């Protein structure tokens with residue numbers, strides 16, 4: 187089996203075995219112990235897994251290589267010291283006069299295999315995160331800037347940050363979470379962590395600030411030494427986010443501070459104006475921590491926001507991939523030779539606690555938790571493809587003519603976040619080294635064989651497949667051989683020659699048989715891989731459809747918005763136009779009325795008095811006209827009345843005629 191070459195891989199991959207709680211289960215994983223451990227390889231590097239005894243799929247025995255293997259008895263401190271975390275922390279701090287280098291530490295494994303235990307520890311033991319913070323603050327303490335009490339330093343850190351984030355001092359952050367609305371606390375010079383338990387149990391607090399005294403202090407790493415650039419000054423900035431259902435959410439935002447569930451805003455992983463060559467999670471809330479206590483409180487605060495749920499496999503199962511980021515800001519300090527400090531540079535140490543892969547049947551999940559599991563498994567499948575590709579590439583690079591293939595890390599948020607900075611970038615004269623990454627694979631040797639073997643297959647740096655010894659096969663081979671042996675000889679061969687031929691045939695037959703079985707196993711695996719690829723293709727297609735639908739909706743909504751805006755603009759323009767027309771008309775009418783009613787002289791522009799006089803004249807004319815019209819109307823009325831009544835008609839026709847007859851009666855008397 188070929189040895190692994192950690193330096194050419196994007197990740198160094200370690201395997202950590204957890205002490206199993208299952209006593210009635212069969213162990214399927216064995217560690218190959220090194221007979222003569224040397225200084226360079228003090229730890230085992232290979233393991234073998236064999237299928238369970240009742241396995242009827244005739245699966246192969248598989249052997250895997252890792253950078254190192256840690257057995258069940260290995261504790262947190264040894265993991266911290268032997269997985270290359272110390273050099274990663276030193277890299278992030280940067281050597282004398284040099285910029286730091288990004289680092290990434292992640293855990294991967296089946297649910298319940300000990301990922302969170304490794305990264306975050308337990309009630310009694312600290313995890314890698316706390317140990318890293320401890321070692322970092324212990325060694326940088328003399329070189330940390332006092333950002334909280336020096337506004338210009340604080341401002342310079344904020345303006346040098348490329349992630350469009352919101353930076354705030356730890357005291358302000360903790361106050362906003364645990365004492366919202368209490369303005370008196372904002373003026374405190376000391377931080378909550380520095381105050382005693384009276385602060386921690388303040389009665390006005392709605393959310394209780396975590397008690398530092400209840401946090402574990404074991405194991406101690408006081409004797410671990412790291413190199414720090416003494417010519418520089420540092421600031422340590424903490425941020426936390428989670429990838430939940432393929433979206434990035436800040437774990438230190440305002441939703442953490444309020445009781446009411448707020449709709450969380452997903453953040454983007456993108457290149458920013460000040461970081462064109464590297465993608466960053468934009469818009470995160472970041473907290474400047476002055477000491478270990480502050481950083482631990484921020485960590486605990488972020489963890490309370492993270493999605494966890496009880497499943498059949500783990501009582502406190504992570505339902506999201508959690509990212510804890512430590513930005514180490516560094517600049518040259520001012521001295522007697524150089525009056526002004528240098529510009530801030532920044533490198534990030536990211537510690538990732540991945541959610542575990544799980545089988546729905548084992549985990550007994552349902553509803554939203556089952557949907558989450560689907561998303562978790564999908565992102566882990568993509569991660570598996572990337573891990574496998576990177577170890578294939580590392581192997582190929584050692585062979586003549588070996589081709590390196592592109593690691594498909596843009597398939598989902600998780601792989602983008604883990605792999606994007608694994609390649610060196612150039613920005614003009616600036617060259618940013620690729621991040622140094624380690625992956626700690628966790629496994630339970632008495633756990634789920636299928637799920638564990640799948641993870642080992644894609645995470646291991648090298649793999650070898652052998653066929654298990656199957657009694658029935660050996661029996662068949664032996665039966666065939668003895669049948670041939672009992673056949674009558676042709677007479678040409680001597681008995682010993684026949685025996686040799688038979689032995690050779692026997693050996694060849696068993697070799698061919700083994701080759702065939704290995705080929706069958708590999709074929710089965712290839713088929714499995716093809717099915718996985720097909721599934722991921724289908725997932726990608728449905729994702730494309732989803733994205734397309736989302737884009738359509740967005741475009742439609744934007745079009746509607748614009749249309750509405752255009753309508754409003756058009757209406758406003760029309761109103762203005764109509765007002766202008768009305769004004770114009772009014773002015774015309776005014777002029778007309780002035781011309782009609784007043785004495786307008788060509789050489790005289792009428793003033794106010796002239797207009798009034800003209801108005802009066804016009805009124806008089808109108809009154810005259812009115813009187814004439816009234817007269818006419820009265821006449822017309824009279825005529826109409828006469829036409830209607832014959833007697834009146836008579837009177838109208840002969841108003842002055844009287845009856846002069848003998849009766850002496852006038853018509854008026856009738």
Ligand SMILES: Nc1ncnc2c1ncn2[C@@H]1O[C@H](COP(=O)(O)OP(=O)(O)OP(=O)(O)O)[C@@H](O)[C@H]1O
Nearest residue numbers: 204297298299300301302303308500503504541542
């Ligand atoms: N090395 C170990 N030593 C002691 N206890 C361990 C170890 N590894 C895991 N455990 C215990 O096993 C339980 C499950 O572990 P943990 O929560 O770390 O699993 P996980 O892989 O993070 O699971 P999930 O993916 O569901 O979040 C915990 O109670 C943890 O304390």
